[in-house]
Amino acid sequence: MLIKRPRGWEIPESQATPEGVWLDRRRLLKGMAAGSMLTGAAALAGCMEEAEADSGKQLAAAPAADPSAGLYPPKTNMKYRGDRPMTAEDLATTYNNFYEFGSHKNIWRASQVLPIRPWTVTFDGMVEEPRSVAIDDLLAAMGPLEQRVYRHRCVEAWSMTVPWAGFPMKRLIEYAKPLGSAKYVVMQTFQNPDIASGQKQYWYPWPYVEGLTIAEATNELAFMATGIYGKPMPAQNGAPIRLVTPWKYGFKCVKSIVRFSFSDQRPVSFWEKLQASEYGFWANVNPEVSHPRWSQATEQPLGQSDRIPTLLYNGYAEYVADLYKGMNNERLFM
Numbered sequence: 001m002l003i004k005r006p007r008g009w010e011i012p013e014s015q016a017t018p019e020g021v022w023l024d025r026r027r028l029l030k031g032m033a034a035g036s037m038l039t040g041a042a043a044l045a046g047c048m049e050e051a052e053a054d055s056g057k058q059l060a061a062a063p064a065a066d067p068s069a070g071l072y073p074p075k076t077n078m079k080y081r082g083d084r085p086m087t088a089e090d091l092a093t094t095y096n097n098f099y100e101f102g103s104h105k106n107i108w109r110a111s112q113v114l115p116i117r118p119w120t121v122t123f124d125g126m127v128e129e130p131r132s133v134a135i136d137d138l139l140a141a142m143g144p145l146e147q148r149v150y151r152h153r154c155v156e157a158w159s160m161t162v163p164w165a166g167f168p169m170k171r172l173i174e175y176a177k178p179l180g181s182a183k184y185v186v187m188q189t190f191q192n193p194d195i196a197s198g199q200k201q202y203w204y205p206w207p208y209v210e211g212l213t214i215a216e217a218t219n220e221l222a223f224m225a226t227g228i229y230g231k232p233m234p235a236q237n238g239a240p241i242r243l244v245t246p247w248k249y250g251f252k253c254v255k256s257i258v259r260f261s262f263s264d265q266r267p268v269s270f271w272e273k274l275q276a277s278e279y280g281f282w283a284n285v286n287p288e289v290s291h292p293r294w295s296q297a298t299e300q301p302l303g304q305s306d307r308i309p310t311l312l313y314n315g316y317a318e319y320v321a322d323l324y325k326g327m328n329n330e331r332l333f334m
């Protein structure tokens with residue numbers, strides 16, 4: 001068990017999502033032994049075989065300098081300038097969730113072993129034609145990068161405000177050419193336990209998977225981030241490409257993506273597989289819907305001494321509330 005001295009603004013590790021799940025490991029293993037998880041585990045194994053084949057190739061190489069460095073800093077999109085004090089870069093890049101490298105916040109050094117070149121991104125499932133593309137070719141195809149300052153609200157009740165660099169996800173969806181019948185885009189992180197030691201923790205349902213509806217993915221706020229603070233994305237924040245959906249809890253923002261699959265079936269994501277009673281598909285921020293183990297009414301901005309109120313959809317309701325009209329039977333806020 002990791003022992004660390006929290007800074008004033010940190011919540012105790014015992015309250016952090018993953019630690020809760022960690023503590024639930026016994027229950028999970030018991031469930032698996034009883035067979036309740038076997039269906040999910042079997043489905044996951046099929047998915048992992050393919051992911052391992054892909055990522056084995058790209059993670060075999062030694063880390064190389066980021067050849068996209070010349071694209072940064074991109075111009076700021078003035079529509080998304082943020083309205084809160086910016087989080088200090090050294091906080092946002094040293095206080096991270098990236099379970100592939102450990103189930104605690106201090107993974108930034110460990111994650112430096114992630115080789116970010118070569119890096120191949122695959123588009124498959126319900127698309128006109130499956131294809132794999134090298135990240136630098138994808139960046140070239142996505143056109144000019146832009147900078148957007150977004151708020152980020154973790155389900156653990158800490159938050160930050162950071163300048164991401166990247167491109168609208170809508171552009172990537174158009175590039176992928178999904179079939180009209182596709183309803184969801186499923187995003188998957190690399191899988192290589194030799195490099196990411198957290199992936200040896202077999203009770204987690206690796207690889208990390210998250211999903212959005214096509215309507216969410218093409219909403220103007222949904223962003224593919226390839227950089228932060230005017231520089232290429234550091235490994236710990238999800239190099240070379242990650243999702244940013246600022247109206248949702250941070251666990252939706254899957255890092256270091258190798259695969260976008262299109263489907264007409266709603267995916268079950270990493271945290272939902274582990275603890276469906278606490279983490280659902282929609283995961284929209286709502287101060288009035290508590291996590292089963294803590295309130296979501298307020299949040300602790302990294303580096304600040306005072307907590308602040310949490311806002312519905314993290315303050316982005318004007319952009320996204322319409323996406324969820326009439327969906328009263330869904331657990332939209334978990």
Ligand code: MTE
Pocket residue numbers: 092095096097098099100153154155189208236237238249250251252253254255256
């Ligand atoms: N993506 C992967 N692959 N693995 C993870 O553990 N953690 C999620 C999300 N994406 C995670 C991930 C969680 S819980 C949060 S809050 C954000 O990444 C944290 O992003 P940051 O470290 O850049 O602040």
